[in-house]
Amino acid sequence: MNNYVIRTNGLTKSYRGRAAVDGLNLEIKKGEIYGFLGPNGAGKTTTIRMLLGLIRPTKGTVEILGKDLQKDKINILRRVGSLVEYPSYYGHLTAIENLEAIRRILNVPKSRIDEVLEIVSLTKEAKRAVKGYSLGMKQRLGIASALLGSPELLILDEPTNGLDPSGIHEIRELIKRMPQEHGITVLVSSHLLGEVEQMAGTVGIIREGRMVFQDTIVNLRQKAAGGINISLSEPESALWLAKDNGLAGMVQDGKLYFDGINDNQVAGLVKRLVENGHLIYRVEERNKSLEDIFMEVIGEVKSL
């Protein structure tokens, strides 16, 4: 019945009367990668801190793995691994010692340390002090710490923040493997849609503390159904020809734009335009990128 790994009900956190997170209903199903999106300051980190019991909600409840966080915090946290914002580590210790410090609290077998180092490919560097690590390596160590307790749920807050493209790629591949190879449900937050769309099955978009979109990435893409751009010599008169062909378009930036027309209509229109002496430079498909939709959803499109 209850196949939600995380479910929040009206989750709210106010600071001096201003709601940083406002009535959030998060629903994350077992075995998926859930992308938690929003611009900086939208309340992602605050939400994640509440999910981990680091801060107390002003209102609302958090249910993780079918249990109430308030009542069963320790038992829930035993089954959750987390990485909150920039990685926490003890710089003067080596990777192995860092993991050992956590292992002693988790009370898991020592062999787990080698296993998680292997998963994040840090085995070779394991005996160096962590302060000499690159940011990407520190971030991977953070993920290793999160995996140490063999969690069923992994909560990663901005795991690729500040990484270079290859670092981002590494982390992304690592995250993608989690549900497949280890059966772990993943909640990953980011302010970049492009990053999340490549791994997440479901996205939740939060803006000013409120959830403005929560659905599968496929449904988000459908919102992005595209149109056709035609750049040509005389757009204004071409527009009249198109109207004559039964196509309502518009002129944007010196190009014709048609929303939702099919291949035959495009072919017919191009033929007609050529016959009438228009010089056609380019016919291109214009998908609204997810980025565009994201910007629309978070409502910042006007300010740009």
Next chain:
Amino acid sequence: MIGRALSSDFLKIRGKGIWFLIFIAPIGLVVMQALNFGLRYDYLIKEYRGHLWEGLISNMMAFVPLALFMGSTLVSSMLAGVEHQLSSWKQLLALPISRTAVFTSKFVLSIILMAVACLLLSVFTAVLGLCLGFGFPLPWSDVAKIGFFPFIGSLPLLALQLYLSLTYRNQALPVTLGLALAICSLFTGSLSEWFPLNWPALAYRADHQLPFLGAGFALGLLILIFALLHFNRKDVN
């Protein structure tokens, strides 16, 4: 649960210079007395004839409360620094361990560290006395008392310092307060004997030591409980 947190904490303070401080502080106190007695040997030997050991210990005792206050301040701040430095609180407190266990473990660790320093002080004092040729019989109980009675009297300050250091990310406040209190303690001797800064000295010097030991222990515990209540409720950012 506290045991596991404690074993983790012992690992984390490796290479942080905390153990160095624990060893160097009692050595410093003893070296001061070695100089004191070394430079004025003939005068002091005449002065304390017949009760040489008592003379040494009472000279030593003049600096013990100050050292305890400063030590509590620095040890607390260094212990807290391990977690503050890279905001490890959010990782530590998202682990399946109660906040009470995390906090208590830090407190127990600071007590262990200070106790080691105090034990060393007792041992080094005995060694110094023997080196100065005070000979046997060695006043074992006084030597042990100088290590541990003032320490118990200083527990309230240790609890307070640890609480402030763990609570505030910026260590300027707790360290300034701790050092200010340490210096104040030099001049509060004339105040009521129930003024807590006087307890470390009185726990050794007073005719009836027990009330001050009890008071130190009780107030320390009270501050610890208050700190725990706050730490358990606090938001971690």
